[in-house]
Amino acid sequence: MRTHTCGALRSAQIGERVVLCGWVDTVRDHGGVIFIDLRDRYGLTQVIFDPNDSREAWDLAQTTRGEYVIQVEGVVEARPESMANPKLATGEIEVRGDQIRILNKSRTPPFPLTDAEADKVSDDLRLTYRYLDLRRGAMQRNLTVRHRMTQTVRQYLDDAGFTEVETPILTKSTPEGARDYLVPSRVMPGAFYALPQAPQQYKQLLMMAGVDRYFQMARCFRDEDLRADRQPEFTQIDMELSFVTPADIYEVVDGLVAAVVAACGKGTVQLPIPRLTYDDAMNRFGSDKPDLRFGMELVELSDIFSDSGFKVFRQVLDQGGVVKAVNAKGLGGIPIRIMDEWTAVAKEWGLGGLAYIRAQEDGEWKSPIVKFFSDEERQQLRERLDIAPGDLVFFAADQRPVANEALGHLRLLAGRQAGVIPADALAFTWVTDFPLFMVTDEGRLTSMHHPFTAMHPEDLDLLETNPAAMRAQAYDIVLNGVELGGGSIRIHDPAIQARVFDALQLPKDEVEDRFGHLLNALSYGAPPHGGIALGFDRFVMMMAGEQSIRDVIAFPKTQKAMDLMMNAPATVDARQLRDVHIKLDDGRE
RNA sequence: GGGGGCGUAGCUCAAUUGGUUAGAGUCCCAGACUGUCGAUCUGGUUGUUGCGGGUUCGAGUCCCGUCGCUCCCGCCA
Numbered sequence: 001m002r003t004h005t006c007g008a009l010r011s012a013q014i015g016e017r018v019v020l021c022g023w024v025d026t027v028r029d030h031g032g033v034i035f036i037d038l039r040d041r042y043g044l045t046q047v048i049f050d051p052n053d054s055r056e057a058w059d060l061a062q063t064t065r066g067e068y069v070i071q072v073e074g075v076v077e078a079r080p081e082s083m084a085n086p087k088l089a090t091g092e093i094e095v096r097g098d099q100i101r102i103l104n105k106s107r108t109p110p111f112p113l114t115d116a117e118a119d120k121v122s123d124d125l126r127l128t129y130r131y132l133d134l135r136r137g138a139m140q141r142n143l144t145v146r147h148r149m150t151q152t153v154r155q156y157l158d159d160a161g162f163t164e165v166e167t168p169i170l171t172k173s174t175p176e177g178a179r180d181y182l183v184p185s186r187v188m189p190g191a192f193y194a195l196p197q198a199p200q201q202y203k204q205l206l207m208m209a210g211v212d213r214y215f216q217m218a219r220c221f222r223d224e225d226l227r228a229d230r231q232p233e234f235t236q237i238d239m240e241l242s243f244v245t246p247a248d249i250y251e252v253v254d255g256l257v258a259a260v261v262a263a264c265g266k267g268t269v270q271l272p273i274p275r276l277t278y279d280d281a282m283n284r285f286g287s288d289k290p291d292l293r294f295g296m297e298l299v300e301l302s303d304i305f306s307d308s309g310f311k312v313f314r315q316v317l318d319q320g321g322v323v324k325a326v327n328a329k330g331l332g333g334i335p336i337r338i339m340d341e342w343t344a345v346a347k348e349w350g351l352g353g354l355a356y357i358r359a360q361e362d363g364e365w366k367s368p369i370v371k372f373f374s375d376e377e378r379q380q381l382r383e384r385l386d387i388a389p390g391d392l393v394f395f396a397a398d399q400r401p402v403a404n405e406a407l408g409h410l411r412l413l414a415g416r417q418a419g420v421i422p423a424d425a426l427a428f429t430w431v432t433d434f435p436l437f438m439v440t441d442e443g444r445l446t447s448m449h450h451p452f453t454a455m456h457p458e459d460l461d462l463l464e465t466n467p468a469a470m471r472a473q474a475y476d477i478v479l480n481g482v483e484l485g486g487g488s489i490r491i492h493d494p495a496i497q498a499r500v501f502d503a504l505q506l507p508k509d510e511v512e513d514r515f516g517h518l519l520n521a522l523s524y525g526a527p528p529h530g531g532i533a534l535g536f537d538r539f540v541m542m543m544a545g546e547q548s549i550r551d552v553i554a555f556p557k558t559q560k561a562m563d564l565m566m567n568a569p570a571t572v573d574a575r576q577l578r579d580v581h582i583k584l585d586d587g588r589e
Numbered sequence: 590g591g592g593g594g595c596g597u598a599g600c601u602c603a604a605u606u607g608g609u610u611a612g613a614g615u616c617c618c619a620g621a622c623u624g625u626c627g628a629u630c631u632g633g634u635u636g637u638u639g640c641g642g643g644u645u646c647g648a649g650u651c652c653c654g655u656c657g658c659u660c661c662c663g664c665c666a
Contacts, residue, residue, distance in 0.1 A: 030622060030628075030629090044626095046626070048625090109600090110599060111600055112600060120602095121601080122600095122601095122657095178664080224664055449666070
């Protein structure tokens, strides 16, 4: 139907007779000549209709409107002197149209499809008419970025000896973890499949199958509440490798993300990607997903105040807590209103309040607490925090995890407020040596990563004595303060796996029911193995410069997990319910 | 489950302390115009103020409920 796309023509084609197809982007009717910007996903080409060329075509061109689909035939011409449009790749030329066919009309679109306007259109409209939203240049670019990244991942992992294997979507519910999406069985009344939260067990079983290096662009499903960076179904770059240590995983993933970043034209990632232990990340940045695009690190001050006359600090220290602070360089002049907001944030994260020092330009410190400090304490503070005129220092005195986490959140607010976070920087980091377990609010032990995670070999003996202190061979990869992915070395010894299930106090029969196949498989010569999964949607979002993964998923769901275009989920008819042995409890069937 | 924001013309928004006929830009429609590219000029149409109740002489505005979109906390091994 066409000889070229709307992005293809250049000066080199001047004089050629061409046929273009596309959507009418805009019509500029001058009464005499009519300009039509013809658009497809490759670009925009100006077509000019002159009544002197073909009265018939000109008449028809006059009737076109935005989003009409047309086919145009004409000759490529150089634009007249000084009429070139440098904003268009095709701006040197135009097509003098002498034939036009309206392939399809369009109703007036429910929202403008020009990018500048559409960015402000409400999400529900965009999602209801997603096929129109996706017609926009920005969305087309996002789809393209995603495709480029997918291709790069497949190519890189293929080159690295990986085999892509598909694992089932209809699988089995497992205890712990996210809420499952359930699918009723027709042939087994009362039984349900679960959609996978991740192909975790399958990929381990593939290691036992001798696949050695597996990957999959794996669709995962979690029935939990949504966020800007969380959808109920999402895609992971899922990997598992045999005979590896964490260092082998880091090497593969370092190369992978560097290749993807390069393919997106986002520069060169310095390798190796730096590594931080979990403890260091928490102590220095107050987060297990630290944003390393800027400094403002947390500074430990407990030793300075160990004998302090300032009771608030002393009491916390006497109870085994810590005193820490952040120097928010240059924020000394921050409005009180914002300090009040930050104080509220500090309280939200468990601090009693937010003590601070504003170092004024004249060198004097304004602070509600500094009068309680001795001269020596002030001097040590000045040195350790490098306090200069114009700085703002805020303190946290609490148990270490509370102080770290609260300051970590405040650090991000301070960084944004100070404008010191470079928007185009890509700061990758590994966070390693996560704790193996955490203690729930009810005092129960639970896996921080998942129950198949291997512990540090030297921590094995703590399993029955002090499990909370055990370190895992688990790691996350973080980009600009966003958790991009995580993984671990897995337990390959069935005896140790059984001890972990014991420590988690999972009932024996439940372990047998849910994990029996895995324990079995481990007992038939399972190789040491480990892996990682990267949140692909988040990665695309960051490469595309978007704020929400909805903008890099073709057909995403709303915060209530609805598909506004398809109107899913929806009721089904009574016969379908009967087939799968389900009776609704709202009176309908 | 909890907290915040938003909902007014097809779209993006405005509307003083609760006040009379709810406006603007854009889109759309009609007309004019032979070099525009955010075309321009002239004229015109467009409203269940998300929905339901309440208070009031009077509600876009206040109150209660509800629906939708969104951000965050919880949740997401």
